Amino acid sequence: MSTVNVTVTVNGVERSAEVEPRTLLVYFLRDHLRLTGTHIGCDTSNCGACTVMLDGKIIKSCTLFAVQANGKSVKTVEGLAENGKLHPIQEGFKEEHGLQCGFCTPGMMLSALELLQKNPHPSEDEIRWGISGNLCRCTGYQNIVKAIQYAADKMAKGEA
């Protein structure tokens, strides 16, 4: 099987690997870069466990070839905390018990990040729509909504 070189800036660091052309971005991140925080929950692009940010927009990394991300930049859960400090969204998930098994959490937090970047003061309804591409089987979403509200408040205070 022939391979291609893929180079992606992941969480601010340029990373390269030789991969089969058919390699999906999620396997590039997990198998080749060993960034295993991005999960796989389905084979039909429905669950959102694999959600990452590609050039500032969330995508399902199981639905994109790694070669399509070549030369672009990706943010994963491993890049949320900065300088050893948790992102307000991470803090919110912990404070508001927004996770149980934790499997959906990385993808959920990335969706929350995009939502809050576009809409810093979302209503409950807007939050629910914002994470509607991410399934959670444990929490019933109610505390995830609270976690995102917590983050929105905290980020708003940070701005002020």
Added chain:
Amino acid sequence: MAETTSESLGGIGQSVKRKEDLRFIQGKGKYIEDFYLPNMVYGVFVRSIFAHAKINSINSDAALKVPGVVAVLTEKDLAGVNLAWMPTLAGDTQAVLAGEKVLFQSQEVAFVVAETQAAAVDGASLVEVDYEELPVVVDPFKAMEPGAPVLRTDKEGQKDNHIFTWEAGDKAKTEKAFQDAEVTVSQKTHYPRCHPAPLETCGCVVDHNAFTGRTDIFMTSQAPHAHRTIFALISPFKEHTTRIVAPDIGGGFGNKVPVYPGYVLSAVASLVLGRPCKWIETRSENIQSTGFARDYHSEIELAATKDGKITALRVKTTADHGAFDAQASPSKWPAGLFSICTGSYDIADAHVQVDAVYTNKAPGGVAYRCSFRVTEAVYIMERAVDLLAVKLNMDPVQLRKKNFIKPEQFPYKSTTGWEYDSGDYEKTMNVALEAVGYDQLRKEQAEKRSRGELMGIGISSFTEIVGAGPRKQFDILGLSMNDGAEIRVHPTGTVMARFGVKSQGQGHETTFAQILAEELGIPEADIIVEEGDTDTAPYGLGTYGSRSTPVAGAAAAIAARKIRDKAQKIAAHMLEVSEADIEWKDYKFQVKGVPGKAKTMAEVAFAAYTAIPDGMEAGLEAVTYYDPPNFTFPYGTYICVVDIDSKTGEYKIRKFVAVDDCGIVINPMIVEGQIHGGLTEGFAIATMQEIRFDEGGNILNGNFMDYMLPTAVDTPHWDLDRTVTPCPHHPIGAKGIGESANVGSPPAIVNAIVDALSHLGVTNIEMPVSPWKIWRILHEKGVA
């Protein structure tokens, strides 16, 4: 020094933030797919395209030519090592790989092992299987008709598709009660086949080391010890050289209780190849082949007096178990705890019968967020009470109150043989009625009806039976359903505690630490909890059936009290008084009546390793295996308010009030999280989750595109409250909560929808209740 309190320790009743979260929110959890061992190979299944077919031949030649493919295992290879069949948890046998024939669509036919996952998938697509189709049996009633094709031709003496008949209660007395009844109601209903679908699928990595003779099995296991014992019983792997590690698990809900062929084949591959083998199923494989739940076709009847006293209950169920009886039920209880179906009510006579049947569907019957068929039991009873209310023209609240087991009747012995521990059902119901504004809602409903608007109020006042179970009655494949706790207090006063159960998101690392904090007077931050590694954890049967708090939680408290007993002796020595003069007060050992003279547990721990009194052994450790004296009986009242669009059948849950009583609450935040999750799954079961088949046994929705699961937008807002009625026989009075909401909510939702349509003469709608089903009814009645 500041006073030590339950709050300062993070003890029982405190909403302590979870210890496990820090790794999960940073993407550093370690789930099964995150294991990469050096030199690892990957296994992928070839699965049957037919639901019932003879296998004439399997040709692996083309697959073996794919670069990277190392081996293709078939039933013949397994037969060589006596592993073609394995026992199920229910004591049946299940094909690890299909031999002569396949019995359900997506059944495991061959296992392709390759250097990469992709190469294994390529290889699997090239394995040629020559099938000869056989007549398919999908309907469990048709399966029992004379002349139906016998599916399990592998079983000697199996002449039809019947698996077992199981009965509880007194048939003759119940019949008499029905003959004498002033009023009776009956209803046939189907609790649909659904799948737990935890967000993480099943998988494993098996690493057999030929040089040390040791085998490490990393797997998605809700019950690692039980699984190791089963491995040792069926395979060449011995218990002392086999280590099962259940790492972080991405949700289980009963799906990760059974042993699946993928685990066995990975072990065989690792043994044969001398390399670690990884197997991770796809989502579609997970839904199509691993443990489904429910699929109970029941007819329920109630007998009652004209003024609403229920006198008898009769249930006849046909249970569709699929191709192999792989349900997870205690050995002596083939229909699990289904005879709890008398529910929260004082009913003199009952008779319950379950007949289980083989069909050409995936095996299972797992307890999906449920304690062994309690969900099915609660559903039929709570639906039946509503039917009776309609028949008697009584308010469903009044009818329930009239029949509740009264507080003074506890411990209450039910006619089917259970001894309910504690409860005050009316009190809990009143909290729910108040919270929802019941009387006002009924007025609103009447007004709306007069305007042609549809609104319904549904109630469920369920009682569960969880915490299996007392070993005199309960075992799985002979293994007593007891659980271990092991505690080590270190010299500096920190604690390591290990358990035989295994969290899948329930937060054991936090709640068990809280129990120990309360019992030992050591802050929860200084306590670490470990589970899932059979090399280090004490034996136990695992986490399912809401048994962790009732069994392992009790073990935690008992083991901690053993520590305290020893520590008290050391403290007496340190304080130079006799042991009788010491009391455990304010989380310290104090000389009675002299509060200033005291030793903390940490001080005693240091002495236990440095200055132990003569005649005593050093160290401060304890191990306990807890045998629960009885089950626990959590209960609650749920009220659902639903508005239906009379033109489209679309509906919305306007309000849902859940008042639970799970006894003493260890961590309110976690308990509420469990209830949110359970309600959401119950909502999903009532409204969308169903695995469907066509006549040919083809699965119609075997993936996440077609198997409907609720998103954040679909899911209602949940309003919670609670009452607290401690469990009298549990060391800390707790009952368990993981499943109540999933068990109790489906009937509340269906009752609400049926109530909205009851004036049109509607008495039942089968789950999952879709807008389409409602629209058809409305259309038939000339409303839409």
